[in-house]
Amino acid sequence: MNEGTVIDRRGAIVGAGAVAAGAMLGGAAAATPGLHAIAATKGRAFGTCLSWSPKGADAGSLANPRYAALATRDCGIAVPENALKWQALRPSPAAYDFARFDAILRDAERAGMRMRGHTLLWHYDRWFPKWLVDHDFGKAPAREAARILTQHIRTVCARYAGRIYSYDVVNEAVDPADGSLRSTALSRAMGGAEAVLDLAFRTAREAAPKAELVYNDYMSWEAGNEKHRDGVLRLLAGFRTRGVPVDALGVQSHIGVFAPTDSIERLVATLSPDWRAFLDRVVGMGYRLVVTEFDVRDRGLPADIAVRDAGVAAFAKGYLDLMLSYPQLRDVLCWGMTDRYSWLRGFEPRPDGLPTRGAPYDASFRAKPIHAAMHAALAR
Ligand code: 9MR
Numbered sequence: 109m110n111e112g113t114v115i116d117r118r119g120a121i122v123g124a125g126a127v128a129a130g131a132m133l134g135g136a137a138a139a140t141p142g143l144h145a146i147a148a149t150k151g152r153a154f155g156t157c158l159s160w161s162p163k164g165a166d167a168g169s170l171a172n173p174r175y176a177a178l179a180t181r182d183c184g185i186a187v188p189e190n191a192l193k194w195q196a197l198r199p200s201p202a203a204y205d206f207a208r209f210d211a212i213l214r215d216a217e218r219a220g221m222r223m224r225g226h227t228l229l230w231h232y233d234r235w236f237p238k239w240l241v242d243h244d245f246g247k248a249p250a251r252e253a254a255r256i257l258t259q260h261i262r263t264v265c266a267r268y269a270g271r272i273y274s275y276d277v278v279n280e281a282v283d284p285a286d287g288s289l290r291s292t293a294l295s296r297a298m299g300g301a302e303a304v305l306d307l308a309f310r311t312a313r314e315a316a317p318k319a320e321l322v323y324n325d326y327m328s329w330e331a332g333n334e335k336h337r338d339g340v341l342r343l344l345a346g347f348r349t350r351g352v353p354v355d356a357l358g359v360q361s362h363i364g365v366f367a368p369t370d371s372i373e374r375l376v377a378t379l380s381p382d383w384r385a386f387l388d389r390v391v392g393m394g395y396r397l398v399v400t401e402f403d404v405r406d407r408g409l410p411a412d413i414a415v416r417d418a419g420v421a422a423f424a425k426g427y428l429d430l431m432l433s434y435p436q437l438r439d440v441l442c443w444g445m446t447d448r449y450s451w452l453r454g455f456e457p458r459p460d461g462l463p464t465r466g467a468p469y470d471a472s473f474r475a476k477p478i479h480a481a482m483h484a485a486l487a488r
Contacts, residue, residue: 140483143468144184147440147486152432154486155185155221155441157401159449160208168449170215174473178445180219182468187224187276187400187441188212189451194230194260198237201256204263213271224441225272226400227279227324228261229308231301233292245297253297257304258311265315274320274439276358276400277312278305282325287339305343306352313353323347324358324400329383330366337386348393356396359387362443363427364405365419372419376426387434396436401443402428403450404466404478407458416465421477428485440486447471 147154156179161167168189170176179186190196191209199205216223233241245252265275281301283290289301298304312321323344327336340357347354369375391397402424409419431437444450448471452464463471468479 142182143479143482143486144182146483148184150486151438152486153185153222153439154482155183155187155224155439156445157189157226157441157443158186158212158216159189160191160212166448168444168446170212170219175446175449176215176219178469178473180221182445183221185224185439185441186212186216186221187226189226189444192225192264193227193235194240195235195237197264198240198260201239201243206267213268217271223268223272224400224439225264225268225275225319227276228264228312229257229277229304230279231281231292231294231304231308232279232290236293241293243293245293249297250299250303253294253304254307257294257307261308261311262315265312265319269316270318272316272319274322274356274398275312275316276324277309277321277354279324279358280326281305281323282327282336282339282343284327284333284336284339287335287337287342289339289343302346302350306347306350309347309352309354320355320396320398321353322356322358322398322400323354324360324398326360326362326401327386328363329379329386334382337382341386341389344390344393344395354395356398357390358398358400359431360401360443361399361427361431362401362403362405363423365408365423366405367408368410369408369419372422372426375423376430379427379430383430387431391434391436396438397431397434399428399431399437399440402440403443403452405452405456406465407456411460411462413465417477420465421481424478425481425485428482429488432485432488442468442482445469446473448473 143154159168161169161171163171165172168175188209191212197204213223281289294304295301309321325340327333327340404420404424406416406420409416444467446469447465447467450467452466458464470476
């Protein structure tokens with residue numbers, strides 16, 4: 109991909125307005141090839157999550173020309189932030205509502221982006237639709253749970269056959285508190301979580317035989333995450349023992365500077381040896397890696413924007429350098445391109461109440477130092 113292609117793609121999707129919006133991008137970033145173009149020179153791909161919105165809305169959607177301008181400039185792959193989740197797709201046991209994801213996929217394809225699917229099963233009652241938590245599984249509960257799960261996966265995979273190349277089949281099934289598998293309405297009906305997760309992957313393999321199948325989770329390296337990491341390793345080892353078709357571990361990568369530090373380098377050094385040891389075990393079992401939801405939580409960094417942005421960028425670079433040292437990692441996606449629409453603003457507010465700055469572009473769509481850091485890491 110070259111600059112000309114980017115502009116063509118941008119023009120194709122949103123017209124001249126977006127080209128004007130493109131001129132608003134940060135100078136340094138606008139003058140160099142986008143992140144996907146750089147990643148592609150190393151056989152990798154870069155992308156972002158996308159949301160749905162009505163045309164022209166102020167949202168992290170390709171229907172918003174300002175967002176489309178930077179997303180199409182930097183991204184060759186995409187994933188829906190929410191539109192493919194059960195909560196969005198399944199208003200009731202009998203119904204599917206595909207309209208929003210259909211629109212996201214159509215716009216992404218027009219922009220030349222390949223699509224990942226998130227997620228066929230977020231195995232956590234908290235994120236199930238209410239009807240599923242309250243469902244009466246009847247006299248043969250295991251059969252009824254299997255029916256609901258397999259029907260959902262087959263329906264989604266059949267509808268998007270050939271258009272989604274990689275699925276987060278299962279999301280966040282491990283309880284970080286003790287490393288056990290979460291219990292849900294489905295697992296209680298089926299007599300255990302393993303049966304549910306195995307069935308999800310086996311069904312996905314049948315229904316989308318060419319797609320990459322990913323287990324996605326947010327285990328991390330900091331003290332206090334040992335049980336989460338161990339739980340994920342046990343789950344991945346179990347998949348191998350039982351012959352369950354899982355291709356890759358999705359490492360969400362909502363990394364963070366959580367406490368004040370006078371040295372980002374020292375913080376980066378805390379990644380080793382535990383994080384490397386974890387990743388080595390994962391690839392040692394034959395799994396590939398995907399960075400599925402990258403962004404930086406900046407709670408521990410000072411309010412001063414220049415200092416904060418430099419810290420976010422240095423931490424991002426250290427983390428991505430380590431991740432990208434694994435040849436098993438091909439796709440890197442961030443969880444939103446700008447601070448303006450980032451989930452961090454609502455879910456992970458800073459103690460001082462200032463807006464978070466963990467995405468590659470600021471709330472006015474200007475590239476920040478983290479963008480250059482990601483560029484450098486992907487180029488290395
Ligand atoms: O960013 C997403 C937010 O808009 C939703 O309200 C939330 C619940 O569906 O999910 C957020 O995305 C999460 C992703 O699906 C799984 N990993 C953690 C992400 C951030 O919370």
